[in-house]
Amino acid sequence: MTRILGISGSLRAASFNTALLRAARRAAPEGVEIEIATLHGIPLYDGDLEAATGIPEAVDALKARIRASDALLLATPEYNNGMPGVLKNAIDWLSRPAGELRQLFGGRPLALMGASPSGFGTLLAQAAWLPVLKSLGVQVWPGKSLMLSRAHQSIGADGEIVDEAALKTIADFVAGYAASLEGR
Numbered sequence: 001m002t003r004i005l006g007i008s009g010s011l012r013a014a015s016f017n018t019a020l021l022r023a024a025r026r027a028a029p030e031g032v033e034i035e036i037a038t039l040h041g042i043p044l045y046d047g048d049l050e051a052a053t054g055i056p057e058a059v060d061a062l063k064a065r066i067r068a069s070d071a072l073l074l075a076t077p078e079y080n081n082g083m084p085g086v087l088k089n090a091i092d093w094l095s096r097p098a099g100e101l102r103q104l105f106g107g108r109p110l111a112l113m114g115a116s117p118s119g120f121g122t123l124l125a126q127a128a129w130l131p132v133l134k135s136l137g138v139q140v141w142p143g144k145s146l147m148l149s150r151a152h153q154s155i156g157a158d159g160e161i162v163d164e165a166a167l168k169t170i171a172d173f174v175a176g177y178a179a180s181l182e183g184r
């Protein structure tokens, strides 16, 4: 069984990005399991807090889930043409204490995707992530792009992605990523 940990960069209950991860989870091929993590409970990074009380519980719990996975799948919102602070903040915590970054992320496969109501579907946020992901030492999957544009039009009344074309794009993306992980 290949275990992929999906991390949503949105805290919203009705998040398009978390919905994207749920659709990816449903589309996972045989032998692949996608779990979904959210970033609730992670405080803002503060060096004084770290010095006084160490790594917060919510961060340690996420680290354990990352270690238990074979690969990562980041679903990033786009805020003001860049990455959301919530997700960058979580990555900053995950990189602590010093030296942790390479141990936790080094060589770990990661695929990036995102959903937004705009016509560009997180294009700029995904581009902004690339130098950060390089610093983590992850192996970014170069196979396909998944930028779900006009996400609000793909979502049904139940908050799930129902648009057939979008679901096919998601399924193709997940299948491609899963295939890239085979035999690792």
Ligand SMILES: Cc1cc2nc3c(=O)[nH]c(=O)nc-3n(C[C@H](O)[C@H](O)[C@H](O)COP(=O)(O)O)c2cc1C
Pocket (backbone or CB within 6 Å): 010, 011, 012, 014, 015, 016, 017, 018, 077, 078, 079, 080, 081, 082, 115, 116, 117, 118, 120, 121, 122
């Ligand atoms: C502060 C802020 C800035 C935003 N900037 C952008 C943007 O630059 N590009 C974009 O496509 N959407 C932008 N949006 C809209 C988000 O894509 C939208 O709120 C989306 O639903 C967020 O993802 P989520 O549904 O997973 O929470 C912005 C939203 C907020 C709250």
